[in-house]
Amino acid sequence: MEKKYYVEMRGVNKSFGSFQASKDIHFGIEKGKLIGLLGPSGSGKTTILRMLAGLETEDSGDILIDGNIVNHIPASKRGIGFVFQNYALFRYLTVYENIAFGLRVQKWPKAKIKARAEEMLQLVGLEETAKRYPNQLSGGQRQRIAFARALAPEPQLLLLDEPFAAVDAKVRQELRSWLREMITRVGVTSIFVTHDQDEAIEVADEIIVTNQGRIEQIGSPKEIYRNPQTPFVAQFIGQSAEVDNFRQFTGFTNAESNAERAIVRPEYITVAKQGEFLKYSLDAEEGVVEQTAFRGNEIELKIRLKGNLLTARRLLDDAPVEVGEHVRVFISRVYAFDEQKAYVIENAALNTQESLVI
Amino acid sequence: MKTQNKGGAVKWLLVAVSAFFLIVMLILPLVYVLITAFREGIQPFLAAVTDPYALKSIQLTLEATVFAVIINTIFGLFAAWSITKFQFRGKKVISTLIDLPLTVSPIIAGLIYVLTFGRQSFLYPYLKAAGISIIYAVPGIVLATIFVTFPFISREIIPVLTAAGTDEEEAAALMGANGWTIFRRVTFPHIKWALLYGIVLCTARAMGEFGAVSVLSGHLRGKTNTMPLYIELLYQGYDFTGAFAMSAILVVMAVCILILRNVFEYRGKKNEE
Numbered sequence: 220m221e222k223k224y225y226v227e228m229r230g231v232n233k234s235f236g237s238f239q240a241s242k243d244i245h246f247g248i249e250k251g252k253l254i255g256l257l258g259p260s261g262s263g264k265t266t267i268l269r270m271l272a273g274l275e276t277e278d279s280g281d282i283l284i285d286g287n288i289v290n291h292i293p294a295s296k297r298g299i300g301f302v303f304q305n306y307a308l309f310r311y312l313t314v315y316e317n318i319a320f321g322l323r324v325q326k327w328p329k330a331k332i333k334a335r336a337e338e339m340l341q342l343v344g345l346e347e348t349a350k351r352y353p354n355q356l357s358g359g360q361r362q363r364i365a366f367a368r369a370l371a372p373e374p375q376l377l378l379l380d381e382p383f384a385a386v387d388a389k390v391r392q393e394l395r396s397w398l399r400e401m402i403t404r405v406g407v408t409s410i411f412v413t414h415d416q417d418e419a420i421e422v423a424d425e426i427i428v429t430n431q432g433r434i435e436q437i438g439s440p441k442e443i444y445r446n447p448q449t450p451f452v453a454q455f456i457g458q459s460a461e462v463d464n465f466r467q468f469t470g471f472t473n474a475e476s477n478a479e480r481a482i483v484r485p486e487y488i489t490v491a492k493q494g495e496f497l498k499y500s501l502d503a504e505e506g507v508v509e510q511t512a513f514r515g516n517e518i519e520l521k522i523r524l525k526g527n528l529l530t531a532r533r534l535l536d537d538a539p540v541e542v543g544e545h546v547r548v549f550i551s552r553v554y555a556f557d558e559q560k561a562y563v564i565e566n567a568a569l570n571t572q573e574s575l576v577i
Numbered sequence: 578m579k580t581q582n583k584g585g586a587v588k589w590l591l592v593a594v595s596a597f598f599l600i601v602m603l604i605l606p607l608v609y610v611l612i613t614a615f616r617e618g619i620q621p622f623l624a625a626v627t628d629p630y631a632l633k634s635i636q637l638t639l640e641a642t643v644f645a646v647i648i649n650t651i652f653g654l655f656a657a658w659s660i661t662k663f664q665f666r667g668k669k670v671i672s673t674l675i676d677l678p679l680t681v682s683p684i685i686a687g688l689i690y691v692l693t694f695g696r697q698s699f700l701y702p703y704l705k706a707a708g709i710s711i712i713y714a715v716p717g718i719v720l721a722t723i724f725v726t727f728p729f730i731s732r733e734i735i736p737v738l739t740a741a742g743t744d745e746e747e748a749a750a751l752m753g754a755n756g757w758t759i760f761r762r763v764t765f766p767h768i769k770w771a772l773l774y775g776i777v778l779c780t781a782r783a784m785g786e787f788g789a790v791s792v793l794s795g796h797l798r799g800k801t802n803t804m805p806l807y808i809e810l811l812y813q814g815y816d817f818t819g820a821f822a823m824s825a826i827l828v829v830m831a832v833c834i835l836i837l838r839n840v841f842e843y844r845g846k847k848n849e850e
C-alpha cells in the first residue's frame with residue numbers, strides 16, 4: 220500500500236532566469252513529522268520552502284497538501300505557518316500585536332484572540348515582553364516570538380527557514396532542543412531548513428539532503444549517516460577524509476564494486492599504541508601521528524597512513540599519543556563512491572574469524 | 578579627537594564661508610522682500626494682498642497645489658510600491674522616467690502639454706467637442722504643476738521601502754492578510770514619515786512653480802494667474818509694493834513648510850532607530 224503523505228512535491232522545477240534552482244524535486248512527508256532540509260548554501264533549500272508556502276511559483280510539477288493540489292492557491296489561503304530566516308517580525312507592532320496579527324486578519328472573536336495570544340506567549344515563556352517592540356528583544360527572544368506568531372493561527376504545516384542562523388552557538392543549542400520539544404507538544408507537521416548537519420541529525424525525524432537544486436537522499440538521520448547513497452552525501456555528512464584508492468588498505472583489497480575513491484570517517488577508525496590491545500590486530504596497519512588536538516571530550520588525531528591523511532579520535536582517558544608516534548590503525552568501514560553512487564564497504568576482517576586474536 | 582583640533586582653523590573658515598554665502602545669497606534677499614513689502618506700512622500691504630486679483634491668484638495656487646499633491650501622493654505610492662515590491666520588465670525604465678521632470682526644463686514641460694492638448698494636437702477636436710479646455714485654463718495649470726512635482730513623493734518613499742524589504746509583507750500575506758491590510762498595518766508605518774516629508778517637498782515646489790505654468794496659463798488676470806505669475810505681472814507693471822507683498826506671503830508659506838519639513842525629517846530619523 221502506498222504511504223499517505225501530508226505534504227508532497229511531485230517533479231517540481233523552478234528557474235530564476237536561466238539559473239535552475241530546483242530540479243525535479245520529489246518527496247513526501249507524513250503528518251506530524253519534523254523534517255530537516257539539509258544542504259550547502261545555495262542548494263535550493265529556501266526555494267523549496269518558499270514554493271511550499273506559495274511565495275514562489277513553480278515552473279512545473281505539483282505540490283500537494285493533505286492530498287489536494289495547491290499549485291494555484293495563493294500564499295494567503297494555504298494556511299501555512301512560516302518562520303523567516305531573519306524572523307521578519309512586524310517592526311511597528313508590539314510583540315502582542317505581532318502574535319495577534321494572524322488571528323485578527325482571520326477574524327477570530329476578540330476574546331479568543333486575547334486568550335490565544337496569551338497562550339502562545341506563555342508557550343514560549345515570554346509573557347513579560349508582550350508590550351515591547353521587536354527591536355527591544357534579544358535574538359533568541361525574537362526567534363521564539365517569530366515561532367509563536369507562526370503557530371498562533373493553528374497552522375497544519377509549519378515551515379522554518381534556518382530558524383537558528385541568527386543566534387549564537389550556545390543559544391542555538393538551547394533553542395534546538397526547545398524547538399524539538401515545542402513541535403512535539405503542538406504536534407504540527409514541520410519542515411526546517413538548515414545547513415548544519417549536527418542540527419539536522421539531532422532535531423529531525425527525517426532528513427532531506429539537497430545539493431545544487433537536486434534532492435540527494437531522503438531518510439532518517441541514522442540512514443543518512445550510516446548509509447549514504449550518493450558521493451555527495453558521503454562527503455557532506457560527518458567529518459570525513461577522502462582517499463583516492465581505498466583498496467590499498469588491508470581488509471579492503473578484494474572489495475566489490477568498481478569504485479576507487481572513498482570517504483573514511485573517524486567513527487570507523489580505531490587507533491592503538493604499540494603494545495595496546497587491538498581487536499583485529501592482524502589487519503591493522505602502521506601509521507604516523509602528524510597532529511593532535513584537544514576537542515573537549517576527546518582527542519582528535521591526524522594520522523598519515525600510506526600517504527593518506529586520516530582523522531581519528533581517541534578518548535581523553537586513553538593513554539596519550541605523541542606527534543610522530545607510530546600507531547596501529549584499523550579501519551572498519553569506508554564509504555566508497557564512483558561518479559553516481561556511494562557504497563558502504565566493511566573491512567573483510569569483520570566477517571572472518573581467523574584474524575581474531577583471542 | 579586629534580584631527581578636529583588640527584583642523585580647527587580650517588573648520589571655522591569653512592563654516593564662516595558657508596554662513597556668509599547663505600546670508601548674502603538667501604537670508605538677506607528674503608529679509609529684504611519682507612522689508613520692502615512693509616516699507617510703506619501695513620495699509621498698502623493689506624490693500625495689495627486683498628486686491629480681488631491677488632486673492633484669486635492665491636486661491637488658484639492653493640487649488641493647483643492641493644490637486645498636485647493629492648494626485649502625486651497616489652501616483653507616488655503606486656509607483657514606489659510597484660518598483661520595490663515586484664519584479665518586472667521595464668522596471669529600470671519606469672524608475673528613470675520618474676526622474677524626468679527633475680532634468681527637463683519646466684518651460685519644455687509646459688510646451689509639451691501645449692503640443693499635446695493645444696490647437697495643433699490631434700486630440701484638440703475631441704476635447705473641444707467635449708467642452709474641455711486645458712490650455713490657457715485651470716486644468717492646464719494643474720497638469721503643469723503635477724508634471725513638475727511628480728518625482729518628489731515616490732523618490733522619498735522608494736529608498737525606505739527598499740531598505741524595509743519584502744519579508745514583513747510576505748509574513749503578513751502568509752497569515753491571510755489582504756493587500757489593503759498589509760499596506761495599512763505593515764507597509765504604511767514604515768513609510769509614514771518619508772511620505773509626509775515627500776508631501777511637504779511636493780507642496781513647496783507646487784506653490785512656487787513658474788516656468789511650466791507660465792507657458793500654459795495665458796496670463797489671464799483673475800482667471801489663470803497663480804501667485805508667482807501674478808507677482809511677475811505686478812513687477813512688470815512697476816507695482817513693487819504689490820509684488821513684494823505677494824512675495825512675502827509666498828516666503829512665509831515656504832518658511833512654514835521648511836519648519837514642517839525639518840519636523841518630519843527628525844521624526845522619520847527617530848522612527849528609524
Ligand SMILES: Nc1ncnc2c1ncn2[C@@H]1O[C@H](COP(=O)(O)OP(=O)(O)OP(=O)(O)O)[C@@H](O)[C@H]1O
Binds near residue numbers: 235236260263266267
Ligand atoms: N529571487 C531570485 N532570483 C534569482 N536567483 C535566485 C532567487 N532566489 C534564489 N536564487 C538562486 O537560487 C539558488 C538557490 O537559492 P536558495 O535561497 O534556495 O538557497 P539556500 O539553499 O536556501 O541557500 P542558503 O543556505 O544560503 O540560504 C541560489 O543560487 C540563488 O542565487
Ligand SMILES: [Mg+2]
Binds near residue numbers: 266
Ligand atoms: Mg536559504
